[in-house]
Amino acid sequence: MKKKHAQNEPRALKFLTAVSSAEYSKLTLQLGSLIASVFDAHLGVVYVGEKANEFHGTSVNLTRQNLDTWNIIHPGMEVLEWALGELKKLNSENKDLAKITFNPDHVYEEDGRVRVILPNEKGSRVELILREGELVNELRKEIQLEAYDLAIIGGSQNKRHLAHSLIQYLPSSILVLQKFKPRKKYKLLLLVDDSKATAKSVEWGAMIAKKLNWPVRTLTVSKTKRFGSGYQGAADMAKEYFDSRGIEIEQFFLTGDPVRTFVDFAGDDHFVIMGASTLNPVKQLFFGSKPIQTLKQSDVPILIVR
Amino acid sequence: MHISADMIYWVQRKRWLLIAFALGAVFYLFVPSPAGLSIEAYHILIIIMMTLILILKEPIPLPAIALQLIFWQVIIGGSTPNEVGSYFMSDAVFFIMGSLMLAVAIVSQGLDKRLALGIIRITGNKTWRIVAGFTAISAILSSFVGPHMITAMMLPVALTLIRFTPKSAKSTVGLTSALLFSIAYGATIGSIGTPSGGGRNVIMMNYWVEFGSGSLSYLEWIKMVYPMVLIEIPLTILIIIKTFPPEMQILDTAVRRLSVEVAHAGKISAREIFSIILFAAVLLGWISLSEKYGIGSIALIGVFLFMAFGLVNWKDISTNVNWGVILLFGATISIGVQMKNTGGAAWLAGLSVELLQGIIPDIDTLRAVVSVALSGIMSNFLSSSATVAVAGPIVLNLGGDPILLGLSSVIASAFGYFTAVAAPACTIIYASGLVKAPDFLRAGWKMAIMSIASLTLLSLLWWPLFR
Numbered sequence: 001m002k003k004k005h006a007q008n009e010p011r012a013l014k015f016l017t018a019v020s021s022a023e024y025s026k027l028t029l030q031l032g033s034l035i036a037s038v039f040d041a042h043l044g045v046v047y048v049g050e051k052a053n054e055f056h057g058t059s060v061n062l063t064r065q066n067l068d069t070w071n072i073i074h075p076g077m078e079v080l081e082w083a084l085g086e087l088k089k090l091n092s093e094n095k096d097l098a099k100i101t102f103n104p105d106h107v108y109e110e111d112g113r114v115r116v117i118l119p120n121e122k123g124s125r126v127e128l129i130l131r132e133g134e135l136v137n138e139l140r141k142e143i144q145l146e147a148y149d150l151a152i153i154g155g156s157q158n159k160r161h162l163a164h165s166l167i168q169y170l171p172s173s174i175l176v177l178q179k180f181k182p183r184k185k186y187k188l189l190l191l192v193d194d195s196k197a198t199a200k201s202v203e204w205g206a207m208i209a210k211k212l213n214w215p216v217r218t219l220t221v222s223k224t225k226r227f228g229s230g231y232q233g234a235a236d237m238a239k240e241y242f243d244s245r246g247i248e249i250e251q252f253f254l255t256g257d258p259v260r261t262f263v264d265f266a267g268d269d270h271f272v273i274m275g276a277s278t279l280n281p282v283k284q285l286f287f288g289s290k291p292i293q294t295l296k297q298s299d300v301p302i303l304i305v306r
Numbered sequence: 307m308h309i310s311a312d313m314i315y316w317v318q319r320k321r322w323l324l325i326a327f328a329l330g331a332v333f334y335l336f337v338p339s340p341a342g343l344s345i346e347a348y349h350i351l352i353i354i355m356m357t358l359i360l361i362l363k364e365p366i367p368l369p370a371i372a373l374q375l376i377f378w379q380v381i382i383g384g385s386t387p388n389e390v391g392s393y394f395m396s397d398a399v400f401f402i403m404g405s406l407m408l409a410v411a412i413v414s415q416g417l418d419k420r421l422a423l424g425i426i427r428i429t430g431n432k433t434w435r436i437v438a439g440f441t442a443i444s445a446i447l448s449s450f451v452g453p454h455m456i457t458a459m460m461l462p463v464a465l466t467l468i469r470f471t472p473k474s475a476k477s478t479v480g481l482t483s484a485l486l487f488s489i490a491y492g493a494t495i496g497s498i499g500t501p502s503g504g505g506r507n508v509i510m511m512n513y514w515v516e517f518g519s520g521s522l523s524y525l526e527w528i529k530m531v532y533p534m535v536l537i538e539i540p541l542t543i544l545i546i547i548k549t550f551p552p553e554m555q556i557l558d559t560a561v562r563r564l565s566v567e568v569a570h571a572g573k574i575s576a577r578e579i580f581s582i583i584l585f586a587a588v589l590l591g592w593i594s595l596s597e598k599y600g601i602g603s604i605a606l607i608g609v610f611l612f613m614a615f616g617l618v619n620w621k622d623i624s625t626n627v628n629w630g631v632i633l634l635f636g637a638t639i640s641i642g643v644q645m646k647n648t649g650g651a652a653w654l655a656g657l658s659v660e661l662l663q664g665i666i667p668d669i670d671t672l673r674a675v676v677s678v679a680l681s682g683i684m685s686n687f688l689s690s691s692a693t694v695a696v697a698g699p700i701v702l703n704l705g706g707d708p709i710l711l712g713l714s715s716v717i718a719s720a721f722g723y724f725t726a727v728a729a730p731a732c733t734i735i736y737a738s739g740l741v742k743a744p745d746f747l748r749a750g751w752k753m754a755i756m757s758i759a760s761l762t763l764l765s766l767l768w769w770p771l772f773r
Contacts, residue, residue, distance in 0.1 A: 055689035056733040058628040059454035070462040075739030
């Protein structure tokens with residue numbers, strides 16, 4: 001069930017970053033924080049741990065309660081505590097965030113998840129959530145519950161076998177960090193076609209490019225030599241939008257298999273933005289979609305906009 | 307019809323439920339019962355097949371799996387609701403319920419700090435002695451009170467030692483694994499030692515009585531099985547130390563800091579002493595009165611006394627006990643009894659003997675191999691208690707001595723060393739996040755070989771003295 005928002009209150013974007021450990025999630029959190037700052041968005045940080053076998057649920061819960069009395073906290077709480085520390089470092093100018101402290105005892109259990117209650121959290125725009133279960137299912141529930149606009153997944157969660165489920169079942173836009181290097185100067189590659197999500201991709205791409213000062217390329221791929229009016233119109237619209245924001249772009253029109261062409265063009269120095277598929281879910285399940293195939297075949301960060 | 311992504315998602319999440327029920331429907335409607343198997347028994351086996359798929363893949367919660375076991379028995383199993391109900395609650399289920407409740411009562415007393423101090427006084431600060439101490443104490447205590455309670459009490463001690471080690475987590479991976487596995491494997495090998503060491507032991511005792519196969523008293527069980535625990539303790543210590551060589555030979559600082567931490571608990575309180583006395587009384591009751599009153603009833607008397615004296619409140623018990631598991635064991639035992647009553651268990655037992663007779667001509671060896679292999683393999687995927695509930699009736703229908711075969715089966719069901727799901731102690735250390743799934747494989751195969759060898763020795767050299 002989605003939480004209701006006051007009708008006249010302008011709704012800030014909400015992004016969700018999935019973290020798994022201090023060792024593997026540093027870059028994910030770094031980019032999550034960066035992208036959230038680009039959009040001035042709220043940032044939720046979620047740790048999804050493995051759920052204990054239900055047969056032994058009593059024993060595991062009992063042990064956890066006993067560990068509490070020894071001041072040994074849930075491994076997921078340790079990761080969330082680390083994440084808060086990292087976010088403070090990354091957003092040192094955020095005074096509200098700097099003030100808040102982590103207390104593993106101050107938690108609220110609701111809707112099958114544990115939310116860390118952060119004192120003075122009003123201006124900090126950060127939420128810390130602990131969930132247990134299968135990754136895609138828990139992310140889906142969290143996104144539905146809090147109406148997140150974007151899920152940022154990377155590090156150890158970036159598993160190719162999950163690509164299909166992540167893209168097909170998460171009801172938000174998705175940013176998958178593949179081999180993301182924070183010091184690398186990426187070129188933003190925007191895939192433009194006649195899908196509904198192209199307009200939003202262009203809008204988001206422009207915000208990211210402007211803030212991060214990344215050069216922008218748009219790529220339109222047709223299977224035949226003829227580019228239909230839908231493709232041409234979308235490319236024109238993108239150019240117009242970027243021009244209106246004073247961002248220079250390079251436009252490319254290529255012919256061939258779309259996914260193969262995207263992947264070859266992206267190489268290893270692009271940050272790809274593309275719209276989510278509008279194929280019907282049954283076809284996506286059996287045959288995949290352009291975003292699913294692109295994510296499976298490429299080695300660069302991909303933002304799929306829904 | 308418009309198919310939404312949500313519908314596809316539901317189907318994807320529930321595919322094993324759909325597959326289980328579809329397979330069940332195909333067998334029920336289109337595949338005739340095999341020769342020699344009654345139609346009632348065939349339907350019970352179909353229900354068991356569906357249930358095993360559901361337990362393995364968990365597309366629905368365990369309590370829901372239990373409920374479908376009940377209604378299928380009534381709808382296609384040919385049983386009346388009262389029949390199913392009558393097998394549902396037994397002394398074994400009383401015991402499982404009582405032992406989970408007792409675990410909540412005991413763990414909440416804070417006795418683990420006393421335990422920690424006691425262990426450290428005995429072992430000192432040498433790492434190998436601490437690993438040995440953890441293994442031996444976990445095995446001995448778990449043999450009487452069950453592995454779940456002991457692991458819940460021992461894990462904080464181990465994690466505190468690890469936390470107080472003046473080295474980074476990355477440079478103490480071996481030490482961490484050695485300490486955690488000493489608790490998990492120690493508690494697991496111990497859990498076969500007495501009937502109260504685990505729910506599966508009591509399920510088998512229940513089957514012996516229910517099927518008219520004889521019985522074993524608490525002390526007789528100890529006489530027959532405890533030597534195996536004693537053989538396995540030193541071998542387990544050796545396996546753990548060799549598989550996970552600790553990076554530090556002495557844990558001087560960690561032990562000192564743990565002693566200081568534990569000392570904060572102060573002197574032992576009257577409440578703690580009374581809890582120990584109550585639990586000792588329950589143990590005595592199990593040893594001396596369980597034949598007359600049942601091991602489950604005595605566990606419930608213990609829970610009653612803990613509640614009556616205000617040592618634990620109902621809210622803590624009801625919150626911490628997984629009632630779904632109790633429901634599932636009740637349902638699994640009822641289907642196990644139906645499998646025996648309808649002749650399904652005998653048919654499966656006969657089939658396995660027939661299939662393997664070409665490979666193992668000696669019938670006694672064959673029976674022993676079937677009982678051990680069936681339980682040993684199944685327990686790595688199901689829980690050990692569910693394994694015995696399902697495999698027990700088959701094993702007891704193999705022919706030969708049902709007590710010895712039953713004991714072999716129960717002991718083998720504790721060989722769930724390879725995965726984190728098999729034994730509660732393994733699940734608990736896995737949930738700490740400090741050991742990984744491959745660690746169970748690294749040590750598990752050695753533990754399995756050692757355990758099979760120990761069981762073989764026991765059955766060839768020790769059991770003939772009694773039967």
